[in-house]
Amino acid sequence: DTEVTQTPKHLVMGMTNKKSLKCEQHMGHRAMYWYKQKAKKPPELMFVYSYEKLSINESVPSRFSPECPNSSLLNLHLHALQPEDSALYLCASSPSHRRSGNTIYFGEGSWLTVV
């Protein structure tokens, strides 16, 4: 079983709603990630936090807002999303993203449907 926990597992939201996805890990990892995965496609990187600071933003639209309250928690705040944003959102963590050979471990994901 994964040690990266994501909530909720499923979320349906309207285009005017504000919601958040949450992620937690207790492996002492210092890097955390958000990936987006569409059906039958590989995961695509959205954000990387390293030591609680945002280090990579892959040109993600501002309607997605990440937050890292502490080294164990990662949130993704959602506002004014579009139906095409419906996807599986994966949280992941790793010991440190600045070192090659840094294995990334994924949570089970949050299925998001925008209506």
Next chain:
Amino acid sequence: GESVGLHLPTLSVQEGDNSIINCAYSNSASDYFIWYKQESGKGPQFIIDIRSNMDKRQGQRVTVLLNKTVKHLSLQIAATQPGDSAVYFCAESGGSEKLVFGKGTKLTVNP
């Protein structure tokens, strides 16, 4: 640009047979490779990894082979079981903080 791809999008094998899933990459700077298994409705699960200073690494029923000359990676699964049915992704990193995923191969194990 960087890309990691797979030769075959689907693979169907009989239970008990060995499976080989292939992956090609184009980034010469890649120095770390991971294979993930993703079952339906779940997140990617780490299977095995290999660094570029190795050409073979074995785990439980799985072996990863790396051929840097032709930029090719493969995952071998011995005595494939129905529980091995999933989509398998190779991923690479090197010279950057990103993990780049290949397109994925869907493995179906027939009883």
